[in-house]
């Protein structure tokens with residue numbers, strides 16, 4: 001087999017061999033004490049990363065499943081979807097597809113959600129849920145989550161649902177301090193695992209809301225999750241390899257130190273922006289809301305991005321073109337999970353050579 005390219009795309013990311021090794025362990029029964037020990041260790045580790053006392057559920061699905069679960073378990077009358085790119089728009093489509101009334105407050109792609117706009121939007125109707133994407137992977141915007149959650153808490157009783165898919169574990173998200181009811185993410189991004197698994201923190205308020213919610217199905221019913229959570233189990237057979245991988249990754253995160261991990265992401269983002277600006281490109285996301293885990297570079301030099309990517313691929317590296325309508329107009333370099341500053345320099349060096 002050819003050596004696979006090093007991935008600098010915003011998920012899936014390159015997975016370290018030691019994580020892959022940890023995933024390759026003998027199976028255990030998922031209704032056994034050994035399993036509950038593993039479950040509790042992983043849950044506690046995720047709680048530490050999120051600095052939360054809220055329960056954490058483990059889901060054998062991608063994050064989109066949990067986005068759907070979150071609205072099905074919580075929306076009663078009307079949901080406000082804050083939209084600033086493709087993934088926040090996806091949450092609006094999901095809310096709609098689940099049959100709930102919802103309003104999308106849209107802003108220009110590349111801009112961040114402004115807490116003052118959220119305050120105005122909250123005045124328009126009686127919302128029982130607000131959805132937010134913390135780190136818009138399509139535009140490279142990292143929204144000012146603290147300010148947004150503060151405004152929602154101060155002006156309504158709406159539950160706050162946050163997609164932290166491309167930021168969780170790479171950026172500081174103190175769930176309890178910021179009053180986040182649901183924070184969800186899949187593990188193929190900043191967590192640095194293969195795809196197929198997702199995690200979610202849930203507040204008491206959100207669990208309570210789920211209790212008399214009709215038509216929420218079974219697989220993603222929070223009450224069913226909670227029943228098994230109390231036993232240290234998942235409702236159905238989970239992806240055990242992912243749980244082993246996450247257990248190992250949580251140890252590694254502990255060894256690196258959370259703050260060091262967050263700083264590493266922040267400084268790789270700064271370095272990528274500096275590189276782009278030095279070449280005469282622009283950064284697509286407005287300042288100072290530029291993501292720490294990926295950089296969306298505006299193609300102001302009108303480079304042929306498909307050609308750039310294919311030359312890069314021949315050298316063993318993969319980056320991402322712009323998302324959807326941004327294809328050709330932007331390209332994205334992810335710097336998350338276990339990517340180290342030296343890996344990034346290696347990529348930027350290759351890009352320098354190709355662009356020269």
Ligand SMILES: Cc1ncc(COP(=O)(O)O)c(C=O)c1O
Pocket residue numbers: 010011062063064065087133135136137138163165166186
């Ligand atoms: C911000 C964001 N939300 C949601 C998703 C969907 O995640 P998944 O593919 O795990 O369902 C993605 C995937 O790229 C994402 O970047």
